[in-house]
Amino acid sequence: MSLIPAAPEALQQYDYSAGLAELRKQFGDRVLTSESVREQAGKDESFHPAMPPHAVIRVRSREEVQEVVKICARTGMPVVPHGAGTSLEGNIAALKGGVTIDFTEMNEVIAVHAGDFDVVVQPGVTRRQLNEYLKDQGLFFPIDPGANATVGGMTATRASGTNAVRYGTMRDNVINVEAVMADGSLVRTGRRAPKSAAGYDLTRLLVGSEGTLAVFTEITLRLYPIPEAISAAVCTFETMEGAVDTVIGIIQYGIPVARVELLDALTMQSINLYSKTEFAELPTLFLEFHGSESSVGEQAELTQEIALEFGGGGFQWTSNTEERNRLWRARHEVAWATKRLHPKGEIWATDVCVPVSRLADCINQTREDIDRTGLLAPIVGHVGDGNFHLLLLVDHDDPEEVEKAQALHHRMVMRALQMDGTCTGEHGIGYGKIEFLEIEHGEAVEPMRMIKRALDPENIFNPGKVIRGL
């Protein structure tokens, strides 16, 4: 895997003494350089090797972010923004060292505009913190990538998660950002108006740019009313096709399903082992409906009818909050459950996304491929979006297993690309998927490179990520 960065010792090749001295002059002992802080800063939740920065600074204001960026711009020192560290493609590894800007302390909810269904937050606010803050006002922010990520990180990664099928992804729910550009200037990419046709869509350009074009200092998000009623359902299928065709039917029927997760037989088996549940060990849909009391009932009823048509069985439906939470806890604990299958295995979580009509085929071919390798890898999917995850269990100390996993991963991504899919639906590129970005976008990588060069000519923002060959 040529993308693995050199060992931390390699940082010695970079001389940022001028920049670090300036930083210390400005921020004193707030420039953190202890080994433990630096190592934590360079490590995300991925399988990819970590890489610590030379220093970490916990910023407290937009002005401080500007100050750090200006020092880095003057001295050619890399800048890596850091939220909760829950990324999955090495997105926060400081591949060329430099300074990690930690947003933990910029975690204020600045303003809720209830009548406008929007909220302005600092980048370090986490998803759960935000929803806790909002709940008394009957509002919520729906994007749920699983981890308790920060809004800044979710914006940078163009995150989505379980209920994107109803509410969209970060792309659709960031109204504007305030950001520091590579020359230290501060821009706001838009107003609070719900839509605009005024100029280039800088908001969408920065959403998903993974810290390579700008560093966020404030983010305005779209909110939604907490639904009057929420209900959940489970349904099992003999085949993948049955489950996927049911979801296509649900969309075709215009049922505004809020979540629809596909869990394969192996995933259900690991859930049963871990959570002591007794689910049938078959391809299974977990569904959630939002709406009025009568509407969620109608949605569930229609869904059951559609599922029956495609061989669905064991339909269970609940509008009881506790039962619903138990269901989704099982879904969210899949990662922990999975680990039980292979005690020495670490999880390599990866995702692809294909047109929904190709999803069953893509999952089935991937399952066959996994089984041929002898590896263990449950599959879970945000099936309404054509997005699925492989939780590859790999023993790092077993080179043969690592090699098998890498080859399998490569085949899975290439399979998705051949089906007019994308190499990542929601985890981003980081440095783990750069080669696939190039295969996926072909000629279109060149305009991306031109934009990166135009906005960050010295390549100080998160170098080595998303776009290479600068």
Next chain:
Amino acid sequence: MSLIPAAPEALQQYDYSAGLAELRKQFGDRVLTSESVREQAGKDESFHPAMPPHAVIRVRSREEVQEVVKICARTGMPVVPHGAGTSLEGNIAALKGGVTIDFTEMNEVIAVHAGDFDVVVQPGVTRRQLNEYLKDQGLFFPIDPGANATVGGMTATRASGTNAVRYGTMRDNVINVEAVMADGSLVRTGRRAPKSAAGYDLTRLLVGSEGTLAVFTEITLRLYPIPEAISAAVCTFETMEGAVDTVIGIIQYGIPVARVELLDALTMQSINLYSKTEFAELPTLFLEFHGSESSVGEQAELTQEIALEFGGGGFQWTSNTEERNRLWRARHEVAWATKRLHPKGEIWATDVCVPVSRLADCINQTREDIDRTGLLAPIVGHVGDGNFHLLLLVDHDDPEEVEKAQALHHRMVMRALQMDGTCTGEHGIGYGKIEFLEIEHGEAVEPMRMIKRALDPENIFNPGKVIRGL
């Protein structure tokens, strides 16, 4: 108005003889240079002065678009893409002459993927043509800016219209584009997967770029199932606030309203005059609900309850197709109806968009301002989005009226900007709103300029639009 381009004679200052000769060599007598064709090409539906190009070519394939762009790149000749010509800010005026690429003949629907709810079209396909093509498959494309615009033009303008409150704008419904860049290279900005976190969002960067960054050759759009039931309602209010608060209540309640249009008293008066209807001449909401039979009934019922709370009256509800069509015809004929108010007046249609909580205030202040000037200007709004239109009736031959209108327009846009709004919700910048783009985005214009320079270094794509000072 310093933005008015020079008279057509001014084209003589540009010498594109080399480029035009190359074009003729390649395309023979398909290079159209008759005065009538050129004049039509440079004129949109706006109040802004037109400007013809030196030549027009009706392209037939992506390869021809590449060929034209390559000739223009080599010889420094401007390129202006042209759809149906229904833009409203001079977006297609050939301010520096050059070649207009007319997409009328590239109007094929290439592929419908019903299971994936997407369609691939050429840029010259019109909105109505597309929906006519789709209806037998139970699918539709919801974006409806009123005019029968082309998909290419709607994409370039980031258009939206009456049902954006439910289905979003072009930003949300373009899955990817195939486009020719300024060096003649062909890129595709994404796959057909419903979402992606792979690299910079070139799709969203090109949506709304008004032909200044690339020329589209193919567009993939998101589709929706035709709802099982559609119903419509009308409701009147004593005050603007009552109407706007009703809409906020509708969203708060989670009612998935498909359209909600606000028409002011003057608009209702002009409709009554034109369509011989007997609507109350008060601020009025036109609403549309999509869903199952029972759901549209429930939506209308809840909406009526909310409207009553905010002083709504005269609630009329219908699920009869004919009555519904009559209602929306009245809405769509507002422009014609308006003309009756001032026989010598031409319509200057302009739009702004503000946070919904500021909408009543913005409309009321604008109404007072209009009345002070003595001008006639009905107001209609896509109220769910905070977006409203002024249909300014102006006699071109009355310099005093023109001057009054310009001053009023300026104050309206500045008012919207002061309310954290945008200078255009859906018409785009063209050359009519460049000064407001600069006020609105401030420091953020510079990254836009950098992107324009990076992607179109010779400024051949639609020069003089969106970004100036290149």
